Amino acid sequence: MSDELELISATKSFGGWLKRYKHRSDALHCDMIFAIYLPPAAEEKSVPLLWWLSGLTCTDENFMQKAGAQRIAAELGIAIICPDTSPRGTELPGEHERYDFGSGAGFYVNATESPWNRHYHMYDYVTEELPALLETHFPLNGKAAISGHSMGGHGALICALKNPGRYTSVSAFAPICNPSQCPWGEFAFTGYLGKDKTDWREWDACELVKSHGSDLALMVDQGDADNFYQDGQLKPEALQAACKEAEVPLTLRMQPGYDHSYFFIASFIDNHLRYHAHHLRSA
Numbered sequence: 001m002s003d004e005l006e007l008i009s010a011t012k013s014f015g016g017w018l019k020r021y022k023h024r025s026d027a028l029h030c031d032m033i034f035a036i037y038l039p040p041a042a043e044e045k046s047v048p049l050l051w052w053l054s055g056l057t058c059t060d061e062n063f064m065q066k067a068g069a070q071r072i073a074a075e076l077g078i079a080i081i082c083p084d085t086s087p088r089g090t091e092l093p094g095e096h097e098r099y100d101f102g103s104g105a106g107f108y109v110n111a112t113e114s115p116w117n118r119h120y121h122m123y124d125y126v127t128e129e130l131p132a133l134l135e136t137h138f139p140l141n142g143k144a145a146i147s148g149h150s151m152g153g154h155g156a157l158i159c160a161l162k163n164p165g166r167y168t169s170v171s172a173f174a175p176i177c178n179p180s181q182c183p184w185g186e187f188a189f190t191g192y193l194g195k196d197k198t199d200w201r202e203w204d205a206c207e208l209v210k211s212h213g214s215d216l217a218l219m220v221d222q223g224d225a226d227n228f229y230q231d232g233q234l235k236p237e238a239l240q241a242a243c244k245e246a247e248v249p250l251t252l253r254m255q256p257g258y259d260h261s262y263f264f265i266a267s268f269i270d271n272h273l274r275y276h277a278h279h280l281r282s283a
């Protein structure tokens with residue numbers, strides 16, 4: 001594994017530092033950029049880490065610029081890592097044509113279908129390669145929590161469900177809860193994983209809850225004025241039903257009037273950060 005990092009920028013924020021790095025990814029066979037926020041406490045000691053997985057069309061920058069998480073992360077002494085949402089710099093056929101597939105839309109799975117299977121291994125990237133790289137380069141104490149939005153909210157759920165014991169806590173904003181059963185997920189999974197829907201089960205949070213259960217309680221915020229929720233892309237009710245069947249504790253908060261945007265995320269991010277800080281501290 002190449003473990004060299006090239007610093008792109010360092011910006012002081014709430015006493016800590018927001019840094020962007022470029023590195024070579026062996027999992028994705030391309031250069032990648034990620035952003036990490038290091039709270040002031042990281043100057044003196046190792047700190048816990050919150051993973052943030054972003055949604056369709058995002059890069060490492062959306063969350064750091066729009067969620068307003070740095071003030072509370074600084075106060076709580078939590079680092080935040082924002083990976084990108086797909087391989088970059090590749091030119092696969094049709095890769096940049098749609099906002100919900102290809103670049104900006106890696107869905108945090110390991111693609112098995114050609115030509116996506118050479119680069120689109122975002123699951124390996126966020127659960128194996130990047131954690132090892134971060135451990136080498138940053139003052140982290142080995143404790144990690146995970147959260148995300150939409151495609152990334154689902155990414156956070158599947159990373160937690162597939163890796164018991166890895167994260168102290170998991171939460172999601174407007175996750176695509178049941179990708180096997182919604183237009184976004186059906187299109188992406190067909191492209192990345194093929195037509196056989198039995199192969200999709202290990203990448204669908206509702207199926208994973210039913211087949212594996214969960215060692216963690218799940219926490220989800222969903223705006224009821226979210227157009228993607230209203231269009232049937234997100235399906236929190238399916239996650240609710242799966243959790244009920246598998247007796248997995250789920251806190252699903254329907255937030256009246258909120259849409260799918262970062263204004264919604266910014267409204268509740270403090271609550272999620274404090275939730276994760278509580279679990280990271282007591283782990």
Ligand SMILES: N[C@@H](CCC(=O)N[C@@H](CS)C(=O)NCC(=O)O)C(=O)O
Nearest residue numbers: 055056057058062099150151261262
């Ligand atoms: N571009 C799409 C919407 C994509 C979208 O809403 N992406 C969400 C995640 S699913 C997002 O975070 N966008 C970037 C941003 O708001 O900064 C559209 O026009 O319908």
